[in-house]
Amino acid sequence: MSLVITKLNVQTENKDILKDLSLIVKPNEVHALMGPNGAGKTTLSYAIFGHPNYKITQGSIYFLDQNILDLETHERARLGLFLAFQNPSTIAGLDIVSFLRASYKAYHGIDITPLAFRRLLNSKLDLLEMDHSFLDRSVNENLSGGEKKRLEILQLAVLEPKFAILDECDSGLDIDALKIVASGIKKLMQAKLGILIITHYIKLLQFIEPDVVHVMLNGTIVKTGGKDLISELELNGYKNFKNPEL
Numbered sequence: 001m002s003l004v005i006t007k008l009n010v011q012t013e014n015k016d017i018l019k020d021l022s023l024i025v026k027p028n029e030v031h032a033l034m035g036p037n038g039a040g041k042t043t044l045s046y047a048i049f050g051h052p053n054y055k056i057t058q059g060s061i062y063f064l065d066q067n068i069l070d071l072e073t074h075e076r077a078r079l080g081l082f083l084a085f086q087n088p089s090t091i092a093g094l095d096i097v098s099f100l101r102a103s104y105k106a107y108h109g110i111d112i113t114p115l116a117f118r119r120l121l122n123s124k125l126d127l128l129e130m131d132h133s134f135l136d137r138s139v140n141e142n143l144s145g146g147e148k149k150r151l152e153i154l155q156l157a158v159l160e161p162k163f164a165i166l167d168e169c170d171s172g173l174d175i176d177a178l179k180i181v182a183s184g185i186k187k188l189m190q191a192k193l194g195i196l197i198i199t200h201y202i203k204l205l206q207f208i209e210p211d212v213v214h215v216m217l218n219g220t221i222v223k224t225g226g227k228d229l230i231s232e233l234e235l236n237g238y239k240n241f242k243n244p245e246l
C-alpha cells in the first residue's frame with residue numbers, strides 16, 4: 001500500500017515547479033510535509049491526483065504497486081486515494097447528508113440505501129465525537145472555518161480511503177478546533193490509512209505526532225527526518241535548510 005514517488009518533475013504554465021522530488025510513504029504511515037509558501041506542496045498533491053493543469057515531465061508515481069500516472073483522477077480515487085483540498089468550493093444549499101452520500105457514491109462507485117448510509121454516518125459521528133445535529137447544516141454555506149474542516153474529517157471517515165492527503169486541513173482553526181481536527185485525524189489513524197499532512201502549523205504536528213517529517217523548498221524535498229525536525233523548525237524556521245541546487 002505504499003505511495004512511491006520517484007524523481008518527479010512537474011510543470012504548470014510552462015514553469016518548472018517540482019524538481020526531482022522523491023518520496024515514499026509506507027502503509028499506514030503518517031507523514032508531514034512542511035515548507036514555505038510557494039514551495040510546491042499543493043502542486044505535489046495535484047500531481048498525485050492527476051490535475052490536468054499540472055504536467056508531469058519526468059519521474060513516476062506508484063500506488064499499490066501500480067503506475068498511477070496512466071490513470072484518470074477518478075480511477076486514482078477508486079484505488080483508494082483521497083485529497084482534501086486546500087480551498088474547498090462552496091456548495092450552497094446542499095445539505096451535509098446529501099453531500100456526503102453523493103461523495104460516497106462517486107468515490108466507491110456504489111450506492112447504499114439512505115438508512116444504511118445514515119447508520120454509517122452516525123457511527124462515524126460517534127467515532128469523531130461530533131454532534132449529530134451537524135448533519136442538519138448545509139455544505140460550506142454559513143459553516144465556520146473550523147466547521148468546514150470538521151466536515152472534511154467527517155468526509156474522510158465516511159469514505160475510508162487507503163491514503164489521504166490533507167492540504168492545510170488546519171488553516172484558520174482556533175486552538176480548540178485544531179484539537180478537535182487533530183483528535184479526529186488520530187482516531188482515523190487507528191483505522192489504518194496512510195496520510196500525508198501538508199501544514200504550516202507546528203501545533204497540529206505536536207498533537208498528531210507524524211512518523212516522518214519532510215521539509216520542501218523550491219519544488220523538492222531537502223530534508224526528511226522524525227519528530228525532532230518539528231522542534232528544529234519551530235526554533236529556526238526554514239533558514240537552515242538549503243536547496244541543493246542553490
Ligand SMILES: Nc1ncnc2c1ncn2[C@@H]1O[C@H](COP(=O)(O)OP(=O)(O)OP(=O)(O)O)[C@@H](O)[C@H]1O
Nearest residue numbers: 012013017035036037038039040041042043044053
Ligand atoms: N495553476 C498555476 N499557474 C501558475 N503558477 C502556479 C499554478 N499553480 C501553482 N503555481 C506556482 O507554483 C508554485 C508552487 O505553488 P504551490 O501552490 O504548489 O505552493 P505551496 O507550497 O502549496 O504554497 P502554500 O504554502 O502557499 O500553499 C508557486 O510559485 C505558484 O505560483
Ligand SMILES: [Mg+2]
Nearest residue numbers: 041042043086
Ligand atoms: Mg498550498
